Amino acid sequence: MSILTTLFNTLHNTAPFSKIKNEDYLPAFIEGIALAKAEIDAIVQNEVIPTFENTIEALDYSGYILDRISSIFFNLNSAETNDEIQKIAQEVSPLLSDFSNDITLNAALFAKVKAVYDQKASLNLNPEQTTLLDKKYKSFSRNGANLSEDKKAKLREIDKELSKTSLKFGENALAETQAFQMHLTNKDDLAGLPEGTIEAARSLAQSQEKEGWIFTLDYPSYIPFVTYADSRELRKKMAIASGAKGFQNNEFDNQQNVLKIAKLRFDRAQLLGYATHAHFVLEERMAQSPEKVLSFSNDLLAKAKPAALKEFAELTAFAKELDGIEQLEKWDGAYYSEKLKQKLFDLDDEKLKPYFQLEKVLEGAFITAEKLFGLHFEATKAIDKYHEEVATYEVKDDNNNLVAVFYADFFPRKGKRNGAWMTSYKSQYIKDGSNERPHISIVCNFTKPTETKPSLLTFNEVTTLFHEFGHALHGILANTTYPSLSGTSVFWDFVELPSQIMENWCYEPEALSLFAHHYQTGEMIPMDLVEKIKESASFQEGMATMRQLSFGLLDMGWHGQDPSNITDIKAFETEQFAATQLYPEVAKNAMSTAFSHIFQGGYSSGYYSYKWAEVLDADAFEYFKEKGIFNKEVANKFKGNILSKGGTEPPMELYKRFRGQEPKPDALLRRAGLI
Known part of the structure; x- marks a missing residue:
């Protein structure tokens, strides 16, 4: 037995990270797959008539x-990877793909x-059992499961190739991010940059025993650089490097991987009787069809385009007036928008x-969760972690x-x-009368503390923290019987x-007063600044909406049609972006080759869901605003109908039970200043 396949002898059965060695993984996966196969065989060989309990529940x-080993391993492959882990991932992925197919293509099991x-x-059956039965049958x-034997064999091949190619895509994107560094030695090149960004670049250079300053494509370095650096040439250099990830005809090039993934997904959908990958995916989403997503x-x-064009014209005029810029380029956008x-x-x-000191903002998120949902976050040193920078907490209710x-x-780091x-x-799940509680994690890339300053967040990073914390609450408050319906196991949109x-709480004075205190003086953020944050919330919202929609439309372009004839990624993207383009095209850049959300994450045919969910969140938050942003009654409804319910019922039903009606887009358009 491996350390990974036994009951962890730890507090709350948490992962014993410090005791796991890389060489433990492969044997553990092989053992985990064998154990899972034995459980499946027991279901198949059971001679009692198939019932919901002995078949669907047991499954x-x-x-x-195996699920626990997978979650530990693949989470570390994202947050703390190295060459060895990446090599194991390449070995393990086909095994897992095969095992998954061994289940779904098992005729005797499907018959039961x-x-x-x-x-x-x-x-x-109750609603949760009904959903589980539907989901299992559809899986x-x-x-x-209904394919002929030769087509089942073809499906296996496709799935194996897909899992390996997606992994390779992600490895290349990470390698490209880490391969680029801009090493500056002339102090004049730093003009315009915030002190904290300069200090971080200096300490990175020192860590590599170099003079001067080093800037990278990691967000805490890249975003401030293109937003504040006065040197247009250097902003251009950074922006082009970022946009060229996976598109440089080098060993980390992702062009063929993109074409291959799109084609394999299309072939898979066709094999299963669907017109395209998007048709396959959207059958299990609130949106239901590519036509609905596109409309x-x-x-x-x-609604957004007139506003976006007007905003872009204003930005262009502003840059011309300020610096005589005749043509705004992509590397000018963030810089002049900020000005x-x-x-x-x-x-x-x-x-x-x-x-916005990180620790205080995190504490603010905790207090918000306490006021709304009665949760208490208690820091503990008794839980093992995979890196010294990780913080660990026990989350308790009012009754402890x-x-x-x-x-x-x-914080960002190599790997x-x-x-x-x-x-x-x-x-989280309930079995044999015991409610197993979940272990949830959020991972971000914020500016590290320096010798003279704690980690101070931009307002955008504050909303990012609250955003990921919202996902965490969905996991933390899960309260369902079955693991596959628990927490964030819901329709993607x-x-x-x-x-x-x-994110909405970040704009409310009542919430900001909990955590927005000056890190040196302790004084609360002045109300005039809060007002300005609120006023500026819809600044360039037309352009932001158009940008977000362009990503979703690119995603649908790749997945909502037969991609067989696409050979030139750049030409294809140009066509997809035609309706949403504001800035001139950059020949050396492509988006798809580093678009990890859709080619490595789970967002293929689903990128639209950010906007879709914005309609829901704006509508839902208006309800909080009507009753008070810390109103217990509304919070309990949200917790009881949405956060704790996972994927146990159709999401629109859950939403209507919370809100009393279907969501209307008007709240979003009002918030965005588009009506």
Whole structure:
């Protein structure tokens, strides 16, 4: 038995990170797959007539050990990877893909599932059981159980190739991010940059025993650089380097991987009887069809585009007046937007950052969760972690019962991918009368503390923290019977509601007063700054909406049609972006080759869901605003109907139970200043 396949002898059965060695993983996966197969065989060989309990329930509880190994391993492959882990991932992925297909293509098992499914009407199941039965049946039918043997074999090949190619895509994107450094030795090149950004670049150079300053494509370095650096040439250099990830015809080039993934997904969908990958995916989403997604996106685009064009014209005129810029380029956007925002609202991130010390903002998120949902976050040293920078907490309710274990990992480092995400190491579920509580983690890339300053966040990073914390609450407050329906296991265009709604508290004086205090003096953020934050919330919202829609439309372009004839990624993107383009095209750049959300994460045919969920979150938050942003009654409704329910019922039903009606887009358009 491996350390990974036994019960962890730790507090709350948490992962024993410090005791796990890389060489433990492969044997553990092999053992975990064998254990899971034995559980499946037991279901198949059971001679009792198939029932909901002995087939559907048994199937959902099976593979627990394998799931835990997978979540530990693949979470570390994102947050703390190295060459060895990446090599193991390449070995393990085909094994897992095969195992997954061994289940969905197991004819005897499917026969039992179908036998239960066929008598659904007479089984007297509750809503959660009904959903589980539907999901289990569809997990077979949508993954090839009804195919002939030769087509099943073809499906296996496709799935193996897909899992390996997606991993390779992600490895290349990470390698490209880490391969670029801009090493500056002339102090004049730093003009315009915030002191904290300069200090961080200096300490990075020192850590490499170099003079001067080093800037990278990691967000805490890249974003301030393109936003504040006065040198247009250097901004251009950074922006082009960022946009060229995976598009440089080198060993980390992702062009062929993109074409291959799109084509494999299309072939898979066709094999299963769907017109395209998007048709396959959207059958299990609130949006239901590519047509609906496109009409939703184009409808929003029609409302946002006039505003976006007007905003872009204003920005162009401003840059010309300020610096004589004749043609705004992509590397000018963030820089002049920030200058214009400062002019219009007398507001800039450097003025705000002293009020947003990371520890205080995190504490603010905790207090918000306490006031709304009765949760208490208690820091503990008794839980093992995979890196010294990770913070660990026990989450308890008002009666001191354990609700969850929470991990927070905030700073960039080698081996950690860019961006921010929430994940889990153990799902919540109820079995044999015991409510197993979840282990939830959020991972971000914020500016590290320096010798003279703590980690101070931009306002954008504050909303990012609240966003990921909202996902975490969805996991923490999960209260379902079955693991596959727990927490964030919901339709993808519903999963962003709990995260996006939490961002709204960052704009409310009542919430800001909990955590926005100056890191040196302790004084609360002045109300005039809060007003300016609120006023500036819809600044360039037309352009922001158009940008977000352009990503969703690119995603639908790749997945909503037969991609076989696409050979030139750049030409294809140019065509997809035609309706949303504001800046001139940059020949050396492509988006798809580093678009990890859709080619490595789970967002293929789902990128639109950020906007879709914004409609939900704006509508839901209006309800809080009507009753008070810390109103217990509304909070309990949100917790009881949305956060705790996971994927146990159709999301629109859950939403209507919370809100009393279907969401209307008007709240979003009002908030965005588009009506």
